[in-house]
Structures are given as C-alpha cells and as structure tokens.
Amino acid sequence: MNMPDATPAQLPANVPVVETPDLILRGYRETDFEALAAFGASERSRFVGGPMDRWASWRALLAGMGHWVLRGYGMWMVEHRETGAVAGRVGVIFNESWDEPELGWHIFDGFEGQGYAYQACLAARDHAARHMGLDGVISYIAAENARSRRLAERLGCVHERDGTLLDQPCQVWRHPKLAETAAETKGQADD
C-alpha cells in the first residue's frame, strides 16, 4: 500500500549529461533500481562491496544520489544509447574515509567486452577534470581485479602505491592529468 510520491525534488535533472558515441552518462532514476539490484546481487559486484541484497542496493542507489548533493559530483548511470538499457555506472566517488576523489566504474552483465568501460571512463574523467576541478584523480583497485588493472593501464594510469580502502588492502592508481593526456594525444598524432 505504498503512497504516491510527492513531486520529486530536482536532483536527477541537475546531474550533467555526458555523451559518447555509444553511451549516455546521466543521473540516477528510480527505474534504474532493478538493474542496480541485479548487479548488486551478482558476483560481478564483489569488488564494490557485494554481493548484496536488494535492501543494500537500495541504500547504495540513494547514497549515490546524496553524494551528488553533498560533493557536487558523483557516479553517473551509464545508459547504452542504442537500446536505452543501463549498462553500468561510472564517476567520481569521494565517500567519507576515502583519501581523495576516486574514479570508479562497473559494467553490468551483458555489456562487458565491448570497450564501454573505457569509453565511459574517458568521458567521465575528462568531464571531471574540465568541469569539476578533479584533475589527476585516483582509482582504487583490488590487486586481484586483473580486468580493472588492465583497463587502468589502458587509461594511462600508473600504480602509485598500495593503500587501504575501508580496512581492505587496495592498490592506488593515478590517472594522468588533462594536460598530460593532451600532450600524449598530440605526440601520437605527430608520430
């Protein structure tokens, strides 16, 4: 017997939209919940605090929205342009106890292996550097998460140090700054 909601506040519309050839990075919607819950329940979420039950996924969704309000940035939902399906999440996370803002990503079942994480990370990183004052951020990566380490390398990150996140050992990878990626791209173009 759930009551109809009051007019929702204006948050989802305020999250900037970032577009790539295949993807649309946008704010959270309530209709994203089933995809988030399915991801949370799956083994794929083991490097981001899962697997978790629906209740925990719901909390994660709401906390993700609140993060945008508290920090002025956060994680986007990654929408697959062609199908309209949600393909994952990407964005900058700075929860309490994080050393500094972190670029994080996860791709949902069925959307891996197509370069979407790379595409989404580049777009999110570029937007964060240009518009949010977040240039040269870190990514926390579990040592055993070989797939994410490979992506970090492809993104031009370097393994800066070993640290901890929420009392768990974790590698800290550093992303290149905007100026460095621009120089690199130029260098390649000149070759």
Added chain:
Amino acid sequence: MSLTLNIPRLETDRLILRGPEASDFEAYCAFLTDPVRAEGFGVEKNRPKAWRWFALNIGHWALHGYGYFTIEDKESGAPCGLTGIWNPEGWPEPEIGWVVFEGFEGRGIAREAATRARQWAYDDLGMTTLTSNIVPGNDRSIALAERLGARFERSYTNVEMGEDMLYRHPGPEALA
C-alpha cells in the same frame, strides 16, 4: 557546480525542521554510531557508514520528495534530532520517525517536531495515513507514538530491524 534540493523549512514554537546540511554530519554521526541511542533507529558501525546513511537520506529526499529533516533548536541553532517521512525499499508503507540527539531529551522536542512533520505529510504531501515502525522494547518511542494518537496495529519483520511493531497514526480527518 552546485546541486540543491527543494527541501521545505518548517517551524514550530521552538524548532526549525529543515533539509540536512553538510555541517550537520558530526551530530548525525555521533548519534548513528552510538549503539545505545541508535539501537531502535539503526546503528551504523563506523564513521564511513554513518556518512553513507547521511548521503542516503539526502537521496531519499531526491527520489521521493520527502525524508528526514534535521531538527534545529531555534535558541541555540544546534541540530538536535531528526524527524520526517521514511519509505525505503522493503518498507511496508511510509512511516513517520523521530530521534532526539544526546543532550536534548526530556524537553518534548520529538513530540513538537513529529507533530509538525505529520501535519506536513498530510497537508503538503497529501498522504492519507501514516505509520511508525517501532522495535519491541523501545518504550520511549512507544509512549510518544501513543501520545501522538497512534495505535498498535500489527507485528511484522522489517528488512533492516527484524521484528518490528507497526503503529498507525490518526489520519488527517481525525486530526482536523
């Protein structure tokens, strides 16, 4: 960039009910990580988890248009508790909840704030009924629910709290 929510600001004689602000976090954290005081509300294990709850309450406002207000003591300006409407995934229906922080008990703050929040839910959100979910043994909250006119309806299993008692508040017509 800045993202803000249109959370209303409500007043009573002694209190202001307003949206949570970043500077409220220390007061929320002290309460949420206190295993005794937060037992009937949901204890958070540590500061990072308390921050997550702080953020998720703001997300609740964003998604539903309601959530927990910070109760501010007009005289001192201090955050002195929480009250509001809560309806996360797995909840039986929207409930009105209240909490008073350490040092502010015994002054009728919860009653004054919850009465105003309930009126807001009926008048401004258009809700037609409200419940309060109270864990067995939380006699203080049961006493306040009864003083607010709520009556025990049934027991059920809450997704977060386990065994829980559902109290039903008088509706808008009964309070008019």
